[in-house]
Amino acid sequence: MAVFAPKSDLRKRLLLYVIVDRAFSGGRGEEEVVAAAARGGATAVQLRSKELTARQLYLTGLSLRTLTRQMGLLFIVNDRVDVALAVDADGVHLGQDDLPLEAARRLMGRRRIIGMSVDTVEEAERAQRGGADYLGAGPVFATPSKADAGPVMGPEGLREICRAVRIPVVGIGGIGARNARQVMEAGAAGVAVISAVVSAPDVTAAARALRSALV
Amino acid sequence: MAVFAPKSDLRKRLLLYVIVDRAFSGGRGEEEVVAAAARGGATAVQLRSKELTARQLYLTGLSLRTLTRQMGLLFIVNDRVDVALAVDADGVHLGQDDLPLEAARRLMGRRRIIGMSVDTVEEAERAQRGGADYLGAGPVFATPSKADAGPVMGPEGLREICRAVRIPVVGIGGIGARNARQVMEAGAAGVAVISAVVSAPDVTAAARALRSALV
Numbered sequence: 001m002a003v004f005a006p007k008s009d010l011r012k013r014l015l016l017y018v019i020v021d022r023a024f025s026g027g028r029g030e031e032e033v034v035a036a037a038a039r040g041g042a043t044a045v046q047l048r049s050k051e052l053t054a055r056q057l058y059l060t061g062l063s064l065r066t067l068t069r070q071m072g073l074l075f076i077v078n079d080r081v082d083v084a085l086a087v088d089a090d091g092v093h094l095g096q097d098d099l100p101l102e103a104a105r106r107l108m109g110r111r112r113i114i115g116m117s118v119d120t121v122e123e124a125e126r127a128q129r130g131g132a133d134y135l136g137a138g139p140v141f142a143t144p145s146k147a148d149a150g151p152v153m154g155p156e157g158l159r160e161i162c163r164a165v166r167i168p169v170v171g172i173g174g175i176g177a178r179n180a181r182q183v184m185e186a187g188a189a190g191v192a193v194i195s196a197v198v199s200a201p202d203v204t205a206a207a208r209a210l211r212s213a214l215v
Numbered sequence: 216m217a218v219f220a221p222k223s224d225l226r227k228r229l230l231l232y233v234i235v236d237r238a239f240s241g242g243r244g245e246e247e248v249v250a251a252a253a254r255g256g257a258t259a260v261q262l263r264s265k266e267l268t269a270r271q272l273y274l275t276g277l278s279l280r281t282l283t284r285q286m287g288l289l290f291i292v293n294d295r296v297d298v299a300l301a302v303d304a305d306g307v308h309l310g311q312d313d314l315p316l317e318a319a320r321r322l323m324g325r326r327r328i329i330g331m332s333v334d335t336v337e338e339a340e341r342a343q344r345g346g347a348d349y350l351g352a353g354p355v356f357a358t359p360s361k362a363d364a365g366p367v368m369g370p371e372g373l374r375e376i377c378r379a380v381r382i383p384v385v386g387i388g389g390i391g392a393r394n395a396r397q398v399m400e401a402g403a404a405g406v407a408v409i410s411a412v413v414s415a416p417d418v419t420a421a422a423r424a425l426r427s428a429l430v
Contacts, residue, residue: 053312054294079269081297086318097268103301 006074006090006113007133011168013074014134014190016211017044020064022051024198030060031067037197038071040207043190046093048078061087076115081107091115093136096123101130117172119150121164128165136192137161139173140183144195155186162187177209184214221289221305221328222348226383228289229349229405231426232259235279237266239413245275246282252412253286255422258405261308263293276302291330296322306330308351311338316345332387334365336379343380351407352376354388355398359410370401377402392424399429 018037020030034045045068047061061077065087068075076091077084081104084092091113094104104114116127117136124135139150140158152173153161162169168189175183176196183191193210200206233252235245249260260283262276276292280302283290291306292299296319299307306328309319319329331342332351339350354365355373367388368376377384383404390398391411398406408425415421 054314055312058314058318080295082295082300082314082319082322085297085322086314097270099269099273099297099301103273104297107297107300 006111010074010113010133011189013043014168014170015043015214016041016207017046017074017170017190017192018042018197018207019046019048019078019192019194020198021048021194023049024195026199031063033198033203034064034067034073035071036203037207038068038073040197040204041211042073042197042207044074044076046076046078046192047089048093054080054083057083058086061089065089074113076113084108084112091133093117101127101132105131115170118161119153121160124161124165124169128167132167134168134170134189135161135165136170136172137188138171138192140171140186141174141179143172143174155182158183158188159186175210177206177213180210180213190214221326225289225328225348226404228258229383229385230258230429231256231422232261232289232385232405232407233257233412233422234261234263234293234407234409235413236263236409238264239410241414243418246278248413248418249279249282249288250286251418252422253283253288255412255419256426257288257412257422259289259291261291261293261407262304263308269295269298272298273301276304280304289328291328299323299327306348308332316342316347320346330385333376334368336375339376339380339384343382347382349383349385349404350376350380351385351387352403353386353407355386355401356389356394358387358389370397373398373403374401390425392421392428395425395428405429 020033025033075089076093077089078093079098081092093115095117113133115134116132118124139152142152158171170190170192171183171188172192175191180191197206235248240248290304291308292304293308294313296307308330310332328348330349331347333339354367357367373386385405385407386398386403387407390406395406412421
């Protein structure tokens with residue numbers, strides 16, 4: 001096992017960022033989905049669930065931590081700083097409604113990754129100033145996965161955000177193999193996907209198709 | 216301001232434990248309710264809300280932290296270890312679906328308080344072994360505040376739990392001025408209430424009536 005250094009090569013490790021959420025995986029367990037996505041070339045995994053209790057999130061997180069370490073993937077927990085720390089995740093991903101970045105940083109320390117969802121250039125600049133390590137920006141395209149997402153920004157909106165900050169930006173929202181290249185051409189370090197991979201009948205094939213579109 | 220020592224006199228400080236939850240306070244803000252309850256003799260406050268975002272919980276927690284310090288109350292955050300740490304609460308209260316006690320203790324350290332909800336003698340003994348500092352046991356009486364609570368244990372069930380452990384036990388569920396003495400006579404260190412105080416038109420008077428019934 002490599003020495004634990006979550007932030008080394010962060011930009012590269014954000015290339016294909018798969019968000020696992022039980023609500024979109026058709027009843028398949030997180031471990032099964034993550035292992036299949038990793039075989040298809042996923043480089044990072046985020047565990048997200050509004051449906052799981054904190055205890056279930058912790059237990060799932062522990063097993064994803066083991067799996068992602070074995071398979072060499074970055075492992076991020078959504079929202080819950082406490083769960084991220086308890087399972088020794090590489091980082092946490094925060095939305096604008098979660099703990100403020102500064103409070104999360106005090107708990108997470110400098111060594112771990114904090115990602116932040118942003119909708120606008122202003123939010124992106126503020127998150128960079130606040131010490132975020134990477135940004136998730138979107139929705140780039142229309143998406144069925146997140147009903148509360150803001151208006152579609154398109155590749156042009158994403159490009160503005162990528163130009164405004166030095167930290168890596170991952171595009172999210174409605175991204176699949178057919179449009180992933182547009183996201184990279186806008187300056188993103190990678191693409192974040194939920195349903196395009198997690199809802200696919202063949203998760204490995206879906207991840208592989210996306211990965212091929214990125215390189 | 217006293218030196219920060221959350222666990223000193225813990226048993227005494229659990230005497231009148233008011234849980235503030237916006238769902239039960241008729242639209243009144245947490246700060247208003249806590250200040251009023253403190254004037255009536257509340258000794259401990261727990262901030263609980265399934266409706267608030269983590270950011271709102273954090274911001275409310277910060278202001279309750281200031282207020283409870285000024286007024287000399289113990290301050291506990293429900294469920295979220297990260298929020299409890301971020302606002303420098305005295306402790307966290309965990310249910311059986313929250314982070315496991317051992318994981319929470321690693322994050323909270325020895326100095327802060329961890330309370331645990333228990334329904335049975337077995338859960339109480341397990342929580343004590345796991346290092347809980349106090350227990351919340353109930354529902355002692357039938358309660359409208361928590362639809363997912365287990366069967367009513369009555370003062371006799373509470374007594375069994377109090378006898379089984381050395382750490383202080385707070386009774387919860389359907390407790391008011393009329394039956395609070397039964398809870399104390401069963402061996403509890405205090406009573407935890409939501410609606411009996413938080414939903415009262417006059418929060419201070421409701422707290423005072425309860426407090427009088429306890430001493």
